[in-house]
Amino acid sequence: MSVLLFGILAVLALITAALMVTARNLVHGVLMMVANFAVIAVMYITLNAPFVAVVQVAVYAGAIMVLFLFIVMLIGEQQLTFDEQLGGQRLYAAVLGLLLAGILLITLVSAAPYAGQSQLTEEFIGRQNVQLVGAQLYTEYLLPFEAASVLLLIAMIGAVVLAKRRLL
Amino acid sequence: MPVPVQYYAILSALLFSMGVVGVLLRRNIIIVFMSIELMLNAANLLFVAFARYQNVVDGQVFVFFVMTVAASEVAIGLALVMALFRSRQTTDVDDISTLKG
Numbered sequence: 224m225s226v227l228l229f230g231i232l233a234v235l236a237l238i239t240a241a242l243m244v245t246a247r248n249l250v251h252g253v254l255m256m257v258a259n260f261a262v263i264a265v266m267y268i269t270l271n272a273p274f275v276a277v278v279q280v281a282v283y284a285g286a287i288m289v290l291f292l293f294i295v296m297l298i299g300e301q302q303l304t305f306d307e308q309l310g311g312q313r314l315y316a317a318v319l320g321l322l323l324a325g326i327l328l329i330t331l332v333s334a335a336p337y338a339g340q341s342q343l344t345e346e347f348i349g350r351q352n353v354q355l356v357g358a359q360l361y362t363e364y365l366l367p368f369e370a371a372s373v374l375l376l377i378a379m380i381g382a383v384v385l386a387k388r389r390l391l
Numbered sequence: 392m393p394v395p396v397q398y399y400a401i402l403s404a405l406l407f408s409m410g411v412v413g414v415l416l417r418r419n420i421i422i423v424f425m426s427i428e429l430m431l432n433a434a435n436l437l438f439v440a441f442a443r444y445q446n447v448v449d450g451q452v453f454v455f456f457v458m459t460v461a462a463s464e465v466a467i468g469l470a471l472v473m474a475l476f477r478s479r480q481t482t483d484v485d486d487i488s489t490l491k492g
Contacts, residue, residue, distance in 0.1 A: 229394045233402045240406055240429055244413035249421060256425045263432055270443045275435075275451050282458050287428065287465050294421065294469050298476050305483060307418040316415035324408035331400035331437070355448045356455075364452050371459040378463030385470035 228269060236262045249295050249303050257288045274353045399440035406433035420475075420482045424468055431461050 239259040246252030260283040267276035295303060360368055406429060413426030435454045442450025476482060 226394050226398075229398060233398070236402065237405060237409070240409045243425055243429065244409055244417070244422070246422065249419070252422055252425060256428065259429065260432065263436055266436065267439055270439050272439045272443065272451050272454075275439055275454050278455060278458055279435075282462055283428070283432070286462060290465055290469050291421065291425070294472060297473065298482070302476075302480075303419065303421065303482055305419070307483070308485065309416070309418070313416065316412055319415065320408050320412035323411055324404060327404035327407060328401060331404050332397050335395075335397045335400045352448065352451075356451050359448050359452050360455065363449075364456075367456060371456055374463055375459060378466045382466040382470040385467065385474050 229266075232262055232266050232269075236266070247304065249300055250292070253288060253291045253295060256291070257284050260284045260288075271352060274356045396440055396444045399437060403433045403437040403440070406430075406436070418483050418485050420472055420484050423484060424465070424472075428461060428465070431457060 236259055239255045239262060243252050243255035243259060246255060260279060264276045264279040264284070267273075267279060410426045410428075410430035410433065413429065414423050417423055417426065435457055438450040438454045438457070442448060472482065475487065479486065481487070
């Protein structure tokens with residue numbers, strides 16, 4: 224993958240993320256979030272991770288976006304936008320955010336060389352990759368996989384219970 | 392010319408910081424939620440990038456689990472937002488201060 228393609232995708236990801244965080248209109252915010260997820264999915268493909276890319280599109284750009292849009296529609300966009308009273312928090316948030324970005328950049332960039340720069344092996348390419356992920360998932364990570372299914376069941380029951388009654 | 396893994400680290404750090412700033416800056420609970428998703432995505436990106444440069448698939452399996460947890464989190468979180476809105480008619484996180492001492 225060329226640096227140019229990475230640069231374009233990175234700029235797109237950063238722009239969509241910034242627009243999402245600063246969105247006044249909630250529907251625009253959700254759509255920017257989906258655009259960001261789609262850009263990341265393309266990046267996964269260029270990283271030779273087609274399985275993760277497809278799951279990203281199905282779960283994030285599909286299911287999660289629909290959930291967010293449903294909530295925005297159910298509550299009503301007008302009721303969801305209001306004047307946000309921030310006081311002096313804006314300055315603190317900016318300073319802390321920049322501080323965190325600096326710390327993360329220093330640590331991650333200095334840790335990155337230890338990830339190795341090895342060349343791609345054949346088995347990483349295309350359909351083989353999906354087979355490899357599947358094999359790992361159903362052998363070494365079988366127990367976490369089952370736990371994930373239980374977690375999804377719990378989340379489903381929890382969402383139904385929470386949405387059903389007047390709880391708060 | 393391949394992309395150095397540091398570039399992915401930089402992008403991931405910037406995306407994560409944007410998510411953190413979103414949580415700190417915004418009072419709208421749905422935007423706060425989306426910022427949390429942004430942070431999870433930044434971590435996922437780094438998982439996949441490092442897995443790619445180490446020639447292992449374990450990172451991708453981990454991303455799969457992170458996505459599972461994110462999906463459950465969104466389902467529960469949005470159900471909570473609905474329940475909250477029904478009882479309080481607000482999505483401002485500053486209005487939810489009953490537990491504040």
